[in-house]
Amino acid sequence: MVKIMKKNQQKTKFQYKAFIWLSPAILLLLIFSYYPPIRTLMFSFTDANGAGIGKFVFLDNFIELFSSQVFYRSLINVIIFIAVGMFVGNIATILLAELLYNLKSRFASAFYRFLFIIPVLVPAVVIILIWQYIVFAGGDSGIANRIMGFFGGDNQNWYFDPKLAPVAILLTAFPWVAGTSFLIYLAGLQNISSGVIEASKLDGANMIQRIIRIDLPLLKGQIKYFVVMGIIGGLQNINLQVLVTGSGPGTSNATNVPAFMLFEEAFTYDRYGYASAIGIVIFLMTLAFTIFNMKKLKGND
Amino acid sequence: MRLLKFLRKNYVEVIITTIVMVLLLLSFYPLYMLVIKSFKTISDDQSNPFGLPVVWSLENYEYAWIVIKPYLFNSLFVTTIQTLGIVTVGSFTAFAFVRFNFPYKNTIFYMIIALLMMPGIVTLTSQYELVNKLGLVNSHWGVILPAISGSIPFATFLLRTSFSGVSTELLDAATIDGATDFQVYYNVMLPISKPIIWTLVITSFIGGWNDYLWPSLVLLDEKLHTLPIALVNFTTSYYGMTGGYGAPFAAYVISSLPLLIVFLMASKQFIAGLTSGSIKM
Numbered sequence: 001m002v003k004i005m006k007k008n009q010q011k012t013k014f015q016y017k018a019f020i021w022l023s024p025a026i027l028l029l030l031i032f033s034y035y036p037p038i039r040t041l042m043f044s045f046t047d048a049n050g051a052g053i054g055k056f057v058f059l060d061n062f063i064e065l066f067s068s069q070v071f072y073r074s075l076i077n078v079i080i081f082i083a084v085g086m087f088v089g090n091i092a093t094i095l096l097a098e099l100l101y102n103l104k105s106r107f108a109s110a111f112y113r114f115l116f117i118i119p120v121l122v123p124a125v126v127i128i129l130i131w132q133y134i135v136f137a138g139g140d141s142g143i144a145n146r147i148m149g150f151f152g153g154d155n156q157n158w159y160f161d162p163k164l165a166p167v168a169i170l171l172t173a174f175p176w177v178a179g180t181s182f183l184i185y186l187a188g189l190q191n192i193s194s195g196v197i198e199a200s201k202l203d204g205a206n207m208i209q210r211i212i213r214i215d216l217p218l219l220k221g222q223i224k225y226f227v228v229m230g231i232i233g234g235l236q237n238i239n240l241q242v243l244v245t246g247s248g249p250g251t252s253n254a255t256n257v258p259a260f261m262l263f264e265e266a267f268t269y270d271r272y273g274y275a276s277a278i279g280i281v282i283f284l285m286t287l288a289f290t291i292f293n294m295k296k297l298k299g300n301d
Numbered sequence: 302m303r304l305l306k307f308l309r310k311n312y313v314e315v316i317i318t319t320i321v322m323v324l325l326l327l328s329f330y331p332l333y334m335l336v337i338k339s340f341k342t343i344s345d346d347q348s349n350p351f352g353l354p355v356v357w358s359l360e361n362y363e364y365a366w367i368v369i370k371p372y373l374f375n376s377l378f379v380t381t382i383q384t385l386g387i388v389t390v391g392s393f394t395a396f397a398f399v400r401f402n403f404p405y406k407n408t409i410f411y412m413i414i415a416l417l418m419m420p421g422i423v424t425l426t427s428q429y430e431l432v433n434k435l436g437l438v439n440s441h442w443g444v445i446l447p448a449i450s451g452s453i454p455f456a457t458f459l460l461r462t463s464f465s466g467v468s469t470e471l472l473d474a475a476t477i478d479g480a481t482d483f484q485v486y487y488n489v490m491l492p493i494s495k496p497i498i499w500t501l502v503i504t505s506f507i508g509g510w511n512d513y514l515w516p517s518l519v520l521l522d523e524k525l526h527t528l529p530i531a532l533v534n535f536t537t538s539y540y541g542m543t544g545g546y547g548a549p550f551a552a553y554v555i556s557s558l559p560l561l562i563v564f565l566m567a568s569k570q571f572i573a574g575l576t577s578g579s580i581k582m
Contacts (some may be wrong), residue, residue: 018401025394025453032450033416076446099317112321119328121560124511125529128554141350175327176465187576238421259422272426279423290418
């Protein structure tokens with residue numbers, strides 16, 4: 001009895017040994033995750049060029065950014081890329097999850113699920129290179145041009161045509177279904193209790209009604225997660241620009257996005273201060289969106 | 302007649318299977334083309350870009366292997382250390398939050414989780430300056446350490462959810478039996494949480510293996526390059542030399558194999574962990 005009471009007392013006490021377990025994380029995070037944002041904020045008010053902090057210029061970088069045509073073009077591009085990419089991507093993956101979920105044969109469902117994971121395992125850079133050199137290859141040897149030819153169209157330059165380049169970026173990795181998000185959506189569906197499904201059937205709901213009224217609301221937690229992660233990922237994913245298209249053909253800025261502007265300003269022109277200001281603006285956009293998303297979706301609960 | 306009857310009875314299955322097949326075809330066709338082309342000689346590919354190889358040639362693989370081998374080992378080294386680091390530090394952190402009571406517990410937790418909302422690109426400039434100041438430019442540690450730090454928030458978020466599902470009685474029982482905290486962590490918590498640990502291992506491994514932008518900035522010395530950087534350079538230089546892509550395509554296939562192997566080893570655990578419901582908001 002005494003022992004138990006002693007134990008209960010101990011439980012309310014702080015166990016400082018926890019900090020031994022936390023120390024590797026705290027040390028790493030302070031150095032590599034908390035110091036850099038503060039430094040970026042400092043940079044953004046200066047004309048730093050990679051060698052030291054530079055001269056304080058207050059809001060000059062931000063004024064330059066907001067009066068730059070290129071920035072607005074990049075902003076519109078990234079909004080289109082994220083909006084279309086996420087909308088189509090999430091719908092396609094949920095649709096695929098629904099298809100596999102509605103298969104009666106458990107074996108077939110598991111087997112297809114396995115097959116759809118394989119493309120995820122191809123390195124991201126390899127996917128880009130495949131699309132650059134095989135799918136959107138110029139001339140007669142590209143798959144896309146072959147399809148164009150089949151329908152009587154002309155060969156196109158895809159990534160290097162000012163009009164087509166943004167479309168080509170959106171089409172890359174079509175049909176966008178393979179991904180871990182698809183696994184998580186499928187698991188979400190499989191966790192819905194069969195009782196709910198049966199009840200909906202008794203009430204005479206068809207498959208479409210069931211998907212809209214039951215499945216989607218129950219997947220809300222997962223959708224929310226992938227929307228937030230899709231925005232954060234979409235704002236910073238510039239592999240295609242760095243590897244293939246750059247800011248777009250000529251001076252069109254057809255494929256430019258703020259993150260690529262940041263990258264170019266920092267590592268091509270050594271303008272750390274201006275690049276950091278772009279970074280701060282990207283961060284504020286993420287923050288605003290996250291808060292909006294949390295509030296809005298919470299309200300619907 | 303029989304076919305008609307079968308179709309009428311199973312039309313939902315038939316439609317679904319057809320759509321799934323089309324999606325599979327669309328997903329796999331570019332990969333199929335890659336594999337096919339990697340076995341073709343340059344002249345073969347030029348005269349018949351879409352057909353099967355006239356002669357299945359291993360030449361491309363032999364050449365590609367010699368070129369990319371050192372970079373493959375660089376990638377394996379960086380990715381393995383990074384993954385071990387993420388899993389170790391992440392599970393230590395999650396264990397602390399689940400097992401102990403300490404001051405500012407919630408504040409510290411939110412300080413860690415809030416970093417999930419920070420896009421890495423925001424700190425590209427300052428991160429580079431930092432790594433440079435620490436003397437880690439042209440060192441694999443300049444890639445590994447920021448990557449571990451960057452993954453701690455997700456790892457902690459994922460593992461804490463899973464760890465808190467483990468019964469406290471079980472952990473207490475181990476402690477009463479005289480197990481140290483580390484033994485409770487290593488002999489009880491980790492084995493029970495195997496699926497989620499494997500999920501973290503595989504997602505971290507994929508992340509590390511795929512990483513291009515940051516390593517290409519930090520690893521200036523060619524000898525240190527990781528596979529994605531080497532693949533890009535190899536493609537350009539080989540095309541410049543020969544006007545074809547056969548050997549780089551073989552290199553793409555080779556560089557996809559490690560992930561496939563890791564996944565095949567742990568696919569059951571990976572899927573079980575990923576689908577345990579830990580990922581949602």
